[in-house]
Amino acid sequence: MSTAAAEKTAWLEIGLLWFAGISAAMQFAKFSVSYNELLAYYQAGPTWTGASISVVGTIGLVFGVTAGLIASKIGYRKVLIGALMLGTALSFIQSFLPSFEIIMATRILEGFSQLGVVVAAPTMIAKLSAPQHRSITMGLWGTFFGVAFALTGLFGKPLIAAYQLNGLYLTHGLLMGVMAVALIFLLDADEQRYHTGSTSNSEPYFKKLGKIYRTPQTLLPGLVFVFYTCTLVSLLTYIPNFIASDSLRATMQVVLPLLSTAGTFIAGALSQYLMKPQRVAQMAYAGLAFGAFMLFMGFTTPITFCFVVGQMVLFAGLIPGAALAMIPRLARDSNEQANGYGLIAQLGNLGATIGPPSFATLITAYGLHGLIGLVWFICLMGSLFAYLAVRLEH
Template identity: 70%
Template sequence: MSTTQPNTEHTRWLEVIILWIAGVSAAMQFAKFSLSFNELQDYYQTSPTMTGAAISVVGVIGLIFGVTAGMLAGRIGYRKVLIGALSLGAVMSFIQASLPDFQWVLVTRVLEGFSQLGVVVAAPTMIAKLSAPQHRSVTMGLWGTFFGVAFAISGFAGKMILEQYSISGLYLAHGVLIGSMAILLTLLLNRDESRYGSAQPSDGVGYFKKLGQIYSNPRSLLPGLVFLFYTCTLVSLLTYIPHSIESPTLRTTMQVLLPLMSTAGTFIAGTLSQYVMRPQRVAQLAYVGLAIGALLLSQFLDTPSVFAIIIAQMILFAGLIPGAALSMIPKLARDSHEQANGYGLIAQLGNLGATIGPPSFATAITLFGIYGLIGLVLIICALGSIFAFFANRLKV
């Protein structure tokens, strides 16, 4: 019998929403440096490569330590990991707000990587535990929107703060936000760690053998692989496809609209997974829809309005994938440890996809133009559909 969830009859919506906001505040660790890229470069007189490293190092931590974080969270306790990670993030933002030497900025970004990883492993595990069965896929779909929402809010409110109070004010504001989440959750969450997952027993298995067991467990691995091909694709589509639109006005409109389409798709996926079909089926549907959009692109290169509609459809279907992948984890996992491992793998493989995707698409576009992009999307959709198919064959 599965021990994944307690007999929760009612969803603890207040805690779920606050945990989601905590996730948004953690994702802003990426957004605040992306938003202030030019200002950072001007203030510290660094090269674009070094400033870019300050942005990407947060994701590199997730790439290296994603699975390890899932293992440790089960041993330490999800509440402790979450509050500690948020507190660490707040301290790092306050240090950044003091505008220290750039080498110290890089150190704080490395530590922010651990902070961000702790949140993305612990928070969704806790959300799943606090959700009633009839709402679990919906709350996972909500969680899946945290990254897009963080960038949307940062692009609006963060830009105004940056213009009025410079980078110091922006980082200070982020420190106040993420620190407030740590304080609020300290007061709000039950101190009983068993409420969010039982302590992981020490079974005497070595670290690397344990890693092997996690990677060989399809219940933890397959959602991460489905997610991998999403991150390979979405960042690249948002970066490269709008440049294929000749109209400057339409291009600007799409650059604002497309991230919102992605966020909407993620939440829709949670609802579909809860009430209409299994999340594995939602992922297959998403990859099929994305592939159809890619095939149509080449037919409407000379019709900007139709081309833009097809792009929006592709991004909407792409947005379904993370909602489906995140909803798979509590459906497939047999206990809270498999859940945490699943979220750790999603963090790790998601960062891998975001790392290898853009250069792969850039190469394909350079060699073959729009047809290179279309071909790569079709290959990715085929691979993502295969892993979603295998996940669908697992017994729940």
């Protein structure tokens, strides 16, 4: 690839890679939005039906780092298109509404599809971005999960009402298929375009795995990110229960995810033009801690409570944009980038797994003060790792 090409941002390809990420995140969102219908159709009970939503994430929890190594070896373009094709086939199978056992098997396999996309796509976006746009494009990428839930929430229920579960899953399969075909034609078939540095894979697997966890360039962005996933899912789940007004509660359930998505994109712009992404992460954790302090001081009338919580979620939303922007800034080649994204996938799923039950336990024991205390602890730890990431560039 020429130097001139490297200085240009391939906006069309980046836009399609972002949509590919959205289609992959919809693998979570489509079962979330159709939870009640799945419960009624399969009669599998709340526990197993809930597991059908979360089981996709367990693959990232177990294989996140491994996926980065595999993508580096096989090629990011091949992994991405293969993951999209696998997701297409699985959605088509689900559209026939087979037995619940088969549904669960497809959900586990969808975890591999989702992981392939979230490891390969951001690595390719970083390579297709000129240096002056890289933090912006990584901020855009960071919004894919929130956008997927917003779009699925907007269109999912009408699709189910018109065409039942079959229509929702078939539509998702078609979307992933269209993404795969479009990227086959638009992405450069030369895998070297998406690599920098050595592509040697002579090291033993477990030695490489250990090196990833010991390398600050790959580890620190993931550690900044894990405390975000601990917090945001829990805030979106439990905070509305503290809002006394039914109408305000319903409004905030729509507004809070949008504020989080806006924060992620804002983080990309801040990281590009005003400050290092590590500083953005420090600012985000400070803003989140300040919001918790406002709640501790008793700003809990319905309107002020909603404003404070909105501010907390906005600042929390800055964190993934900052963490994702850190990876191409700190990584020394595309292999480290892919490993960084794999580790973020793994630690992100860890945070999403341990966060909600931790918050639920403390809220049950101490009410709102339990939530505030855990938010402060999370902000302290997240700020510490963001500070270490700042030091890494000195």
